[in-house]
Amino acid sequence: MKYVYFLSLVLVLSSAFVSRSATNTVQPAIKASIDRGKTIYLQRCMACHQVDGSGVPRLNPPLDGASTVKGNDKLKLVRIIIKGMTERVEIDGEYYDNNMSANPDLTDTQIADVLNYIRNSWSNKASLVTAAEVKAARTKIK
Amino acid sequence: MFSFVLSSQIQHYMKKIVLVFLLASISFVINANDSTKFSLNNQVVADADNAGLTLPSGFGALIAADNLGRARHIVATKQGGLYVKLERLVGGKGIVYLTDANKDGKMEVETSFGNYIGTGIAIKDNYLYASSNEDVFRYQLDENGKVTNPDNPQRIVKGLWDKRQHASKSIALDNAGNIYVNIGAPSNSCQxxxxxxxxxxxxxxxxxxxxxxxxxxxxxxxxxGYHNGVRYATGLRNVVGLDWNQQQNKLYVTMHGRDMLYTLYPDMFDTTVSAELPSETMYEINKGDDAGWPYVYYDHFQKKKVLSPEYGGDGKKAGGEKAIDPIAAFPAHMAPNALLFYTGNQFPAKYKNGAFIAFHGSWNRSPLPQEGYYVVFIPFENGKPSGQWEVFANGFSGTEVVKNPRDAKHRPCGLTEDSDGSLYVSDDVKGTVYRIVYNAK
Known part of the structure; x- marks a missing residue:
């Protein structure tokens, strides 16, 4: 029985190792995007959403662990960054009172970068957002 | 009151010795009752750890109630009860009424009512006033301080702006039949x-x-509503703490200053300046006053009103020549959520008529550590601060440094004074009500 535990532990560890090394080889581009995104985050987002993405209870929603942030609706995310947000909406069971800034001046690449940072920081892990996706999304946002 | 009546009767019947003896014996009975009451009050003892608070020497604190929900403003009744306004309904109710039957300081929920969320709550002349984010209601109190019409209050004000941001409506009452309602600007700087x-x-x-x-x-x-209310003072971005100073017969307020100087104007301000400015401010309000928002903000380093960058300011240019100056300024973003002039006799003399301010604690000082999360005292003489402000009660956050607001376990939000002179502080994270007492440990 102990042996089985040990074996499964080895399997889990090795699979983790494999996926991590795969990440390292595939993703220098993502890493560069995330690094650029961090600079934008610190300038534009940090004041409200905090350094650790934990947000401010009842004022500014957390980004760390937020279902929308980690989700696949990239159009929605691009829209929020470009247009800001002023509606009263429930986010993961809570309401937040502050208005979110609009950021229409950010380029497609900058928006992709900051999304890649937010979606892959703290406990978040989500798929890559490309500048092309942001560009396509932007055409749908009025 | 009774002893006054008795002593005048004593004077009146001075020569009727038998009656004097009779009255003296009645007076003795009443005094005995008073001392019984006093000894009951003495049973309010501080918690061994002072409820986790750090206080000046001689003070103690106990947890009077806990887990009430998002306890915003609070008000004590003359009879020793406490009304708590909630920012989120608990069991469908937004006001909690607490009493303390055995007078040990630990309060019990007697009832809850009011199907609306909000912040403001106050008592004046046997009426309880409470606000939602757009209306103000009035309830009748009975001789025990209990609301007689919990389900049928009189709606005295309706239809005020509720646009999410700064929507809470804090209230205060004067001695001439008026109520003052803060309507916060749903905006940072009117961009x-x-x-x-x-x-x-x-x-x-x-x-x-x-x-x-x-x-x-x-x-x-x-x-x-707006059509028959009076705009008493303007240029106040968001006042959450306000109190009617009985000594001066005047309104005093604490304002939340603007945010995001760096985020909006990175070429003009750095993150440190943006964390330290603008000041949180306290004003003495006369009818018609303008405190200058959004055109100016106050800078306690330069000691002047500075033109807002949205209106051509550069962090130095002065502005707001017609706007009033604050009577006190505090570090930026600490969020003064409650103001209370202390009128009791339990605390030492220096506290009499001075101001307590509950600072909810900052969020936009990041990446610097957050500030506030404590109750401040500022001494007053003749309606003006007579000394520097000092931290009176600290430790609500339960952590040495608050890096992010979510770290704070409790955040001070409301203040009220018990008829015995104790100070109550509410917390809107866990819904803890603290009672701060002097020499009761």
Missing amino acids: EVDRTKGSKGMYPCPILDSAGGIWQFKVDQTDQ
């Missing part, structure tokens, strides 16, 4: 697009017609 880099400040700021000030209404009229 065309709120909180957005490069967006211009609107001039004149149209928000000021309906918010960004204190409105005055009558206490006894039904369904008043």
